[in-house]
Amino acid sequence: MSTLHSETYKKALLSLIQGNVICRWSDPSAAEILERPETRERINQWSGELDMELAQTTSENGWFLVYKGIDPHTRSVARDLFSGIMKELRFYVRMLELLMNTLHRDASMSPGETMRLSELMQAMDESPDLRAQLADLPTSRKTAVVKDQVETLIGKLKREGVIIESNAKHSIFTFTAKIDLIQDIVIFIQDNEHIPVQEAEDGAQAELKYER
Numbered sequence: 001m002s003t004l005h006s007e008t009y010k011k012a013l014l015s016l017i018q019g020n021v022i023c024r025w026s027d028p029s030a031a032e033i034l035e036r037p038e039t040r041e042r043i044n045q046w047s048g049e050l051d052m053e054l055a056q057t058t059s060e061n062g063w064f065l066v067y068k069g070i071d072p073h074t075r076s077v078a079r080d081l082f083s084g085i086m087k088e089l090r091f092y093v094r095m096l097e098l099l100m101n102t103l104h105r106d107a108s109m110s111p112g113e114t115m116r117l118s119e120l121m122q123a124m125d126e127s128p129d130l131r132a133q134l135a136d137l138p139t140s141r142k143t144a145v146v147k148d149q150v151e152t153l154i155g156k157l158k159r160e161g162v163i164i165e166s167n168a169k170h171s172i173f174t175f176t177a178k179i180d181l182i183q184d185i186v187i188f189i190q191d192n193e194h195i196p197v198q199e200a201e202d203g204a205q206a207e208l209k210y211e212r
Contacts, residue, residue: 023062023177062177117171
């Protein structure tokens with residue numbers, strides 16, 4: 001059966017339409033067919049009817065759909081996207097800071113990197129500052145114990161496709177390419193917080209296209 005008529009292709013197309021980032025960690029089979037030029041050409045032909053096209057994350061590890069240009073419909077979609085991100089910005093910024101501090105990293109997380117639940121729990125046990133950071137996350141209930149707060153955070157990251165559980169027995173999680181996209185958007189918003197919202201919406205869309 002041709003790749004372009006396979007269930008994997010249909011699954012990848014549906015995932016992209018839903019706004020997901022496809023990479024070899026989140027969906028290995030879909031990522032594999034996206035490495036083929038004929039698959040990307042077919043998807044771009046189809047998505048072109050919606051004025052969209054495939055783009056890659058800055059690390060070139062993930063694929064997702066972006067709009068080609070800025071028109072009233074695209075502006076409306078961008079406004080909705082930014083509204084959601086702005087509501088979650090406090091969570092994303094503090095989550096990224098917490099994980100970097102917990103995992104003792106000088107740089108941001110990258111797709112394919114792993115973290116262990118046991119390491120997170122040990123770091124929390126040893127550091128009152130990290131526990132305070134964790135408790136300050138919007139996902140954390142102040143009355144919950146640390147273990148519950150960590151599990152709530154992990155659950156949110158899994159639901160949003162930021163991590164996958166790569167080893168259930170040992171509670172090991174792997175970052176997907178969506179971590180790139182989140183970090184890019186957070187940095188863009190922080191760098192352009194002085195720009196009026198409408199200009200920021202247009203600029204973010206343009207920057208995503210330019211960087212990819």
